[in-house]
Amino acid sequence: MYSVNIFTDVQIRLMKDTLKHPKGFMLGAPEILQLNSNIMQTIRAKKVLDIGVFTGASALAAALALPPDHGGQVHGLDNNEEYTNMAKKYWSEAGVSDKIHLHIGDATDTLQKFIDEGQAGSYDFAFVDADKNDYNRYFEQCLVLVRSGGIISFDNTLWRGSVLDPQNQSDFTVAVREFNLKVKDDKRVNISFLKIGDGLTICFKK
Numbered sequence: 001m002y003s004v005n006i007f008t009d010v011q012i013r014l015m016k017d018t019l020k021h022p023k024g025f026m027l028g029a030p031e032i033l034q035l036n037s038n039i040m041q042t043i044r045a046k047k048v049l050d051i052g053v054f055t056g057a058s059a060l061a062a063a064l065a066l067p068p069d070h071g072g073q074v075h076g077l078d079n080n081e082e083y084t085n086m087a088k089k090y091w092s093e094a095g096v097s098d099k100i101h102l103h104i105g106d107a108t109d110t111l112q113k114f115i116d117e118g119q120a121g122s123y124d125f126a127f128v129d130a131d132k133n134d135y136n137r138y139f140e141q142c143l144v145l146v147r148s149g150g151i152i153s154f155d156n157t158l159w160r161g162s163v164l165d166p167q168n169q170s171d172f173t174v175a176v177r178e179f180n181l182k183v184k185d186d187k188r189v190n191i192s193f194l195k196i197g198d199g200l201t202i203c204f205k206k
């Protein structure tokens with residue numbers, strides 16, 4: 001982790017402990033968490049979606065990027081409480097527990113609930129890092145929930161390079177490949193594809 005010096009002590013501990021977890025490979029790449037944080041601060045994001053919480057690194061980075069004196073909320077979505085229980089400890093130590101609202105369940109169901117509750121256009125930023133098979137649905141749901149001028153950031157859009165290999169027809173690879181092809185020409189967003197971490201596609205909602 002070459003860029004640890006830009007993180008707080010709690011963030012560094014969270015990352016180090018997560019790397020000891022059997023599923024530690026799922027930890028968000030530090031350079032992506034840093035970029036997301038810079039974007040959130042630049043657009044002064046106050047209401048953020050964190051889709052795929054795991055041990056809480058991306059949600060914590062988001063909570064720390066909220067404007068300190070103006071409230072702000074991170075809504076973290078995950079279907080695995082064992083992972084998110086680990087996250088809560090670090091959020092508490094970082095003093096941001098009150099800013100992070102956890103929603104346990106399938107992320108597409110939770111996003112649909114938010115839409116049905118009338119939260120359309122109320123989010124400034126979304127980081128998408130949950131089930132790759134659902135990337136297209138997350139995209140459509142986030143497009144409803146995120147305001148015009150807001151940003152939706154999709155992790156793992158290289159899927160370790162497999163999306164470029166036509167022989168690779170595994171479920172996740174096909175889903176991410178189809179997502180990449182779809183957003184490339186989608187007129188509702190402008191995109192930037194970055195070759196950092198495992199690939200990051202940033203969608204700027206028009």
Ligand SMILES: C[S@@+](CC[C@H](N)C(=O)[O-])C[C@H]1O[C@@H](n2cnc3c(N)ncnc32)[C@H](O)[C@@H]1O
Nearest residue numbers: 026027028052054058078079080106107130131
């Ligand atoms: C790659 S990890 C997220 C990493 C996290 N963003 C970070 O910064 O470390 C993916 C997470 O998505 C969750 N997940 C997978 N499928 C899901 C689904 N259908 N609904 C909600 N969460 C899901 C997993 O439980 C896991 O915690």
